[in-house]
Amino acid sequence: xxxxxxxxxxxxxxxxxxxxxxxxxxxxxxxxxxxxxxxxxxxxxxxxxxxxxxxxxxxxxxxxxxxxxxxxxxxxxxxxxxxxxx
Amino acid sequence: xxxxxxxxxxxxxxxxxxxxxxxxxxxxxxxxxxxxxxxxxxxxxxxxxxxxxxxxxxxxxxxxxxxxxxxxxxxxxxxxxxxxxxxxxxxxxxxxxxxxxxxxxxxxxxxxxxxxxxxxxxxxxxxxxxxxxxxxxxxxxxxxxxxxxxxxxxxxxxxxxxxxxxxxxxxxxxxxxxxxxxxxxxxxxxxxxxxxxxxxxxxxxxxxxxxxxxxxxxxxxxxxxxxxxxxxxxxxxxxxxxx
Numbered sequence: 001x002x003x004x005x006x007x008x009x010x011x012x013x014x015x016x017x018x019x020x021x022x023x024x025x026x027x028x029x030x031x032x033x034x035x036x037x038x039x040x041x042x043x044x045x046x047x048x049x050x051x052x053x054x055x056x057x058x059x060x061x062x063x064x065x066x067x068x069x070x071x072x073x074x075x076x077x078x079x080x081x082x083x084x085x086x
Numbered sequence: 087x088x089x090x091x092x093x094x095x096x097x098x099x100x101x102x103x104x105x106x107x108x109x110x111x112x113x114x115x116x117x118x119x120x121x122x123x124x125x126x127x128x129x130x131x132x133x134x135x136x137x138x139x140x141x142x143x144x145x146x147x148x149x150x151x152x153x154x155x156x157x158x159x160x161x162x163x164x165x166x167x168x169x170x171x172x173x174x175x176x177x178x179x180x181x182x183x184x185x186x187x188x189x190x191x192x193x194x195x196x197x198x199x200x201x202x203x204x205x206x207x208x209x210x211x212x213x214x215x216x217x218x219x220x221x222x223x224x225x226x227x228x229x230x231x232x233x234x235x236x237x238x239x240x241x242x243x244x245x246x247x248x249x250x251x252x253x254x255x256x257x258x259x260x261x262x263x264x265x266x267x268x269x270x271x272x273x274x275x276x277x278x279x280x281x282x283x284x285x286x287x288x289x290x291x292x293x294x295x296x297x298x299x300x301x302x303x304x305x306x307x308x309x310x311x312x313x314x315x316x317x318x319x320x321x322x323x324x325x326x327x328x329x
Binding site: 047 | 153208209210212213254257258
């Protein structure tokens with residue numbers, strides 16, 4: 001199984017690059033909006049990319065997107081969703 | 087030509103859905119559709135367009151199955167360029183006499199299934215930064231008629247969904263429009279009394295009911311590059327009935 005944090009960070013960097021955002025380093029405690037500068041559309045792109053890569057969408061049934069504040073929250077949501085799938 | 091582009095059409099087994107499927111296949115699209123049962127139209131498409139046509143048996147009210155269907159098409163053809171939300175049911179009757187089952191079915195098939203299909207297809211389109219969605223609405227969304235209150239509500243809701251989704255997805259290169267057909271010969275109008283049919287024709291400036299191909303042509307336009315600057319709109323195709 002692919003490492004969730006690796007997948008999330010790589011897709012995040014792709015989304016940031018397309019938007020012209022600079023992300024020199026990321027950590028799980030960073031807020032997606034306040035610290036990393038993501039907008040809701042960026043989050044939609046990120047979730048779509050992760051759905052394609054990890055074959056799971058935690059926000060269909062498991063977790064309200066409004067509970068996701070930090071990069072760590074996002075990684076945890078995917079980890080839980082993948083664990084439930086197995 | 088749209089060689090290689092992939093269109094999903096819900097409810098493509100008969101009537102307008104079948105016409106939409108055939109029109110898009112003829113225009114070079116790869117087309118995936120579903121219905122509860124196969125039909126002669128589905129079988130002909132499978133024979134004549136093997137490799138470019140995919141049909142699955144599905145119930146539009148099974149939202150998990152709908153999400154699975156979208157994933158199946160994406161996995162088979164690696165892209166989704168268009169979604170046509172055509173699948174619909176009609177349960178005519180005055181509201182005060184309508185059963186809760188009928189109300190639930192109308193909302194589930196005509197509105198909720200559209201929302202779930204659009205959510206699923208839009209995720210693939212977001213990855214592509216490209217796509218087009220067409221929702222099949224109705225003149226009943228624009229004008230009131232006795233006996234179709236809940237049906238009208240579901241179709242008016244599609245137009246609202248169209249406008250907001252167009253705003254939401256436009257920045258990602260995805261266009262969303264709806265087509266509001268007037269009355270045309272279909273399973274949904276099969277029970278219409280002849281006098282009512284004649285009255286509609288008299289009130290239509292172009293002097294006839296629509297044919298499925300009239301609607302399919304407009305949908306094909308909205309999915310094409312010729313409509314590249316059209317989004318958030320409801321195109322009424324009714325021979326002038328509501329003008």
